[in-house]
Amino acid sequence: MIASVRGVVAAIAPDSAVIEVGGVGLQVQCAPGTLAGLKLGGEARLATSMVVREDSLTLYGFADDDEKQLFELLQTASGVGPRLAQAVLAVHHPDAVRRAISGADLVALTKVPGIGKKGAERMVLELRDRIGPVGVLGAAATGTPRPADWQEQVRQGVLALGWTATQADQAVAAVAEGLDGEVPPVPVLLRQAIRLLGRTR
Known part of the structure; x- marks a missing residue:
């Protein structure tokens, strides 16, 4: 292995x-x-x-062992394969996934493409007792980027997923407008940009 x-x-x-x-x-x-x-x-x-x-x-x-362990745990739920488990982590930070499962937040879980209400209910039922401690969003992330760094990293991430340069610039600008105070880690910012772009497609 x-x-x-x-x-x-x-x-x-x-x-x-x-x-x-x-x-x-x-x-x-x-x-x-x-x-x-x-x-x-x-x-x-x-x-x-x-x-x-x-x-x-x-x-x-x-990016770290925490994501890997959660990826493997998600697959122990009925109907969850590696692609779907990765999709969960693409949409939500690991701590957000744990909170959604432990708190039976079906709305958060069904934001993941491929997970319907029944699938979300099944995940909560099967994983709630094994999901582990629920932390604060982003608490496990390290290396918060400088303001000048994160915008280009998020832009490149959006471009790599197939959106145009104009769409990438618009998404970065929209994410920047929503920031208040400390800048979150790049993966969190990229997820925000993807969610914003998903609404415009």
Whole structure:
């Protein structure tokens, strides 16, 4: 089992990155928030979870071990596979996921594409007692970006997901307008931008 990878970021696609480790390029499926923290040509460490199927081996990557553990826990719920578990983490911060499940917040859970009311109820029923402690949103995140840094990182993350430069600029501007005080981590900001763009599509 490959628990983590560390190496040079050789390529970044809308839903994955290639990390070169010892001369071998490993393709790692990542959520937008994780991709936003990568820099082409830079070194990165990703916590990883390998999903084995009869016809494939897929490596999923995460910014930290907390996301990875939650990704694996989500898949123990009926009807939740790796793609859906990753979609949950693409929309919500891990602490927000824990709060939604422990508090039976079906509205928050159904914001994830692919999760309906019945699916959300099933997740709450099956995971509530195993979700772990519920923290404060963003408490586990470190390295809050400087104001000049986050805008370009979010913009690049939006562009990597297929939106136009104009849409990316509009989303960054809208997120900036909504900020009050300390700037949240880039993955949180990118999720906000994606939600805003999702309403305009």
